[in-house]
Amino acid sequence: MNKIDVSGPRVYRLIYPHLVTLISCIDPATGKPNVITISWSTPLSAVPQLVGVSISPKRHSHNLIENSKEFVVNVPTMEILEKVAGCGAVSGRAVDKFEKFGLTPRKAKTIKTPAIEECIAHLECKLVDKVKTGDHTLFVGEVLAAYVNEGIFNDGLYDLEKVREIYQIGGDNYCNLDPTVKRTR
Numbered sequence: 001m002n003k004i005d006v007s008g009p010r011v012y013r014l015i016y017p018h019l020v021t022l023i024s025c026i027d028p029a030t031g032k033p034n035v036i037t038i039s040w041s042t043p044l045s046a047v048p049q050l051v052g053v054s055i056s057p058k059r060h061s062h063n064l065i066e067n068s069k070e071f072v073v074n075v076p077t078m079e080i081l082e083k084v085a086g087c088g089a090v091s092g093r094a095v096d097k098f099e100k101f102g103l104t105p106r107k108a109k110t111i112k113t114p115a116i117e118e119c120i121a122h123l124e125c126k127l128v129d130k131v132k133t134g135d136h137t138l139f140v141g142e143v144l145a146a147y148v149n150e151g152i153f154n155d156g157l158y159d160l161e162k163v164r165e166i167y168q169i170g171g172d173n174y175c176n177l178d179p180t181v182k183r184t185r
């Protein structure tokens, strides 16, 4: 097979599509919440439960997470794709994204930052580390509470017949998973 070289700022898209999440955060001075859409989130450790979110210092959310030392990873689905794309196109410096996109703050169990009601799953995190990674910062969160809508997550697996998580292919292009499950054992 002939292989074509790929270079430049889009090389990372060779490991796409990536799951899109909505990160909610809060201004500790005013209590005002914000939402940022990200594709660069990842599990980092199972014991303790650590997750990473990679956010550019240019984002308003970067300052909020640095100052409040907490955030919530929320999992959106295709039903709210327009809201998700919207939260990734405007800054919380200029607008209240909960209000503009009709998202509902849901009181969190362990931290001040609200979760997002319209999402299907939520991981409440306290900031335990941050690593400068080139033009982004990897914020490492320890999961203090995690919960999911009833009836869609069984034995640690999402029921893909019921939920259509959002995957970014690149830019404004999105897809969801084929729900066919293939078992290897």
Ligand SMILES: Cc1cc2nc3c(=O)[nH]c(=O)nc-3n(C[C@H](O)[C@H](O)[C@H](O)COP(=O)(O)O)c2cc1C
Binding pocket: 020, 034, 035, 036, 037, 038, 039, 040, 041, 054, 055, 056, 058, 059, 060, 061, 062, 084, 085, 087, 088, 089, 090, 091, 092, 093, 136, 168
């Ligand atoms: C699908 C999608 C994925 C994105 N992924 C990231 C990401 O992983 N990290 C990041 O810093 N910005 C990412 N962005 C850009 C931010 O969401 C965008 O700059 C946002 O307006 C920042 O909002 P804020 O200034 O309120 O924090 C993404 C945008 C979209 C639409």
